[in-house]
Amino acid sequence: MAFVVSGAALNIAGHGCAHGYPAVLFAQLKASGDLVLTDHDTSWIASAVGAMGIVGNFISPVLMTKFGRQKAHLFTTVPALLGWIIFVMGNSVPLFLIARLLHGLALGLRTPLAAILVAEYTDPKYRGAFLGTFAISLGLGIFLSHLWGAQLTWKMTAGVCAIFPLVSMAIISLSPESPCWLISKGKFEEAKKAFRWVRGEGAEQQEELDAMINSQKEEINIEKQRNDVNRFTCNGMFRNMINSIKDALRIFKKKEFYKPAIIAISMLIVFEFGGAHMFAAYGNTILQAVLNKDEVKDVAWQFTVIDLLRTVCAFFAIFLLKYFKRRIILFTSGVLTILSLSSISIFIYLRDYEVFTASNILDTVPMCLMVIYTLVFCLGLVPLNWVICGEVFPLAYRSVGSTLSTSFLTPAFVVSMKTAPHLYSSIGVQGAFLVYSAVLTVFLAVIYALLPETKDRTLQDIEDDFKGKKKADTEVQMTLLNKDDIVVVN
Template sequence: MSEKRNRFSPFLRQCLVTAAVSSSVIGCGCAFGFPGILLPQLGHPDSTLQVSADQASWLASVSSIPMICGNFMVPALMTRGGRKVALYVVTLTMMLGWCTIILAHGYELLLLGRILQGLSFGMFMPLRSIFIGECTSPRYRGGFLSTSTLAQTFGLLFVHLIGSLISYQMTALCSISFAVISLILAIISPESPSWLATRGQYDRCRKNFIWYRGEEEIPELEKMIQSVKLLKTKQSTEQNKFKEIMAVATKREFYKPIFLMFALYILMTCSGGLIMGAYSVTILQLLLGPSINAHLWMVALDFQRLIFSIIAVYVINKVRRRIMLFSVGVLCASSQLAMGAYVFARTKGYLSFDSLWIPGILINLQMFSVSMGMQPLPFVIAGEVFPLQYRGLGGSIGLIAQCGSVFIVLKAFPSLIALAGLHGTFTAYAGVIVACLAVAWVLLPETSGRTLQQIEEHFRGAPLPDLEADVRESAPLNGVDKRGSKTSQTLMPSCNGTERVNLEETEAIGTVK
């Protein structure tokens, strides 16, 4: 029995649940990039299904509306049915969306398929981080969580590459395979130990925890169970929920991070990665000229995004958050302004030459900034700035800005191109980026190397400690203390003095709540 149990290491078992989640993320990436190959095929003169410009913009943007609904539907589903049941619902909804698109013979069914895809991704946004975070060890957790960005970028590349070679129906049929793989892996994977603990199923919780994490981390398991029991006791004594919600909404450590994340999510949406995924052929032809091979450029840029997304996983862990954000933010805004100026000068005849390499370099710089920081950094910061007790609620509210801005940007893009041209559109996006960076300059503290408790106290009004001293104090959080022993605990102040709290499990319990 022991040999059978030790056949696969805890790391490989954690890879299993990460693969289940990441497969769904790849499918979501395919859904995001699908308009990039769908709309050009529908606009072809030989297409059996013709759509107007307004209908095309709805196909590109409508998925962001049900994302909001899905984002608020899944917490109750995760709490009552469990993480696996929620993942089943997500994958089945995505499969239904793809099947609807494959069988569609009219605009209405295509629109319905896109709505189902948006609902699936909206439900998946909170689920993916929670499921992986609750099943993985602290030493691997950061790496496993970062696979979501890579998986989504790979999905974007996959659908653009395949869709450039075959019809959109066959592309949808290929894309549905990722949801099928995710469903199979989810069936094999055990349920989240944290969710089992919240349901009072402590024996199954211990069994699944040991299956995922091994017996070396049993002390962390016992602390998690104790924290859940204390949380249940506290919840049973609470009476007036409305007053509690109002008290939370007026706390500085709650509303200031929400304003910050509103700005960062809008910044991410206007950085260019989103519209390149949906309108890449249109943008490339307007920027580089109608004679270029837009599909080849689209796939090449997707390859570049994938490579730099891999590099960003390492760089973000080494460079401070504010330096990284404002560096890539300035680069992104500058590249968009430069592209706008180039297109304007070319359109007005101010240039005596028509060069391909100038806009080619500028669009590559923009995608570099998107991959290195504009896309991954908002999600990283979102996991750091919200107070642990209200992380689930704060994260859901913050994602409203992302869903709303995604819809507005995708829906308004064709109208902006018609009214202001590509140069005016890029200039408007650059202005929004600068405004969001100004908000981040005021509200965003340096979170790199600081504990979550220190960040939370900063939003309450306390000054941040010296960064170098903080790095030395938080060294045990990186997994090794001065005696070389593994630990995931930190000292946090309490009303009775100083209390030793397991930081990772406090985060998980706060998310469950």
């Protein structure tokens, strides 16, 4: 089980390298002068990932359904590897754009796939921990790409980053197909072997496997009967098509679908505009402005510290998710992130107006504020983005909901990455931080109004909550039962 998920974790780490790499590329090209990049060029290179990410989001479910989870997962490593090869061999803006488009395709393909892999391969009691490894892998990939970029050339850095998809490809090739997918295709004997390979043997495992197989057999029989009735009649086929469209539209009207969809989309926007990917790509620019430094080399160690903190926070976040409720972590992290971004902005404005002039304040306070921002953001909003998006959708709509919500991730990514350089040059990093604080405030308010507590609750319980159904109070029921049992003696 851990072996299979490690392939996904390495894939996500490669995704982190792809997000961290632009900062290395832009900084080294600017320092060397070998290739002059304008703000227009850098914004397109950084945001090109999102353009193909949208395409990948809609191709991924087709690949997963037709060819299986394992083959779809293996396919995601191909464009990632090709992207790194082009970075190694290329030396022009068009080639950089092609490489980033390939990385975007890989990102779009793996985003809907990642949560499904965890759900189908792992035991329920370990799913939360394995889901938390995605945040660790993402932070580790960004940290390593920046660390290597500080020691190696941008071409050599791309070559080292190519190791991740290669190793991931090898692990995925040795992994079995998803038992759930095999069962859905009626390949029950193959499914039994794959299930025992990833989950082992035991009474609970056998019960879960039998339940899945029996459920699928019932669905196959029902579908066969329906097809026998409508197979050779035009009216039957037309009626099936109309009913399918009606069923799809009916889903969007259900509270248990559209409320989780709004929550998931809001979480993804908070994730993006909170700085999950912007700092990885434009970290040098941000730190130069916040710390008031002239050269990229003047913020090298600070950049490394922030990257390391992101990875460490991802480890600690797993323990927070285990012991604290989702809403407490989410809104504590959200409020503190908004306050830290606003504080950084206010400090820069005051420094520009020479309210602060003492050198010890100018040297220590901005870095301390950046550390606080990194801690509060990466301990809560970053890992919860994966967790909540995986928990809020009821099982019946998880496939549709995951595709719909992740399709909003790439447009948000494009907008945030494309507008960031223009905001930094027009209103400064301090002004951009105020804009991001406002965006976070709006969407966190939406989440606050719609999100129920999901920790340690079943999907059915969460679904009933979105439907508006309330559980009857057990103590009240027992009291009523006791009153009915009272015998009145005259």
